[in-house]
Amino acid sequence: MQVLVATVVDASNYTLASAQNIAADSALTYSYDRESKIKVHTINNEVIEFVNPIQGSILPVSVVQVYSTDTGGGVSNLVALS
Helix, strand or coil: CCEEEEEEEEEEEEEEEECCCCCCCCCCCCCCCCCCCCEEECCCCCEEEEECCCCCCCCCCCEEEEECCCCCCCCCCCCCCC
C-alpha cells in the first residue's frame, strides 16, 4: 500500500494527503519528490552544495552568499551567526 504524505515535520510527525488507515507497527518507507539542499558561496570563493542537511544543523563554512537557485526542498528560516 502506498500513501501520499502532505507534510513532514520530523520522522514521527507528518500529515497524510488523504485519510488512510495505517496498521500499528507498520514499517514505513519514505521517499521525497525533492531533496533538501542548500547551495552557498564561501569566503574562500568556493561554491558548496549541502544535500539533505539535518534540520537545525550548523554548516561548517563561512558564507558570503546563499543561492536562491539550487536551494530548496524545505530549506527555510536560515540563521546567520557572526
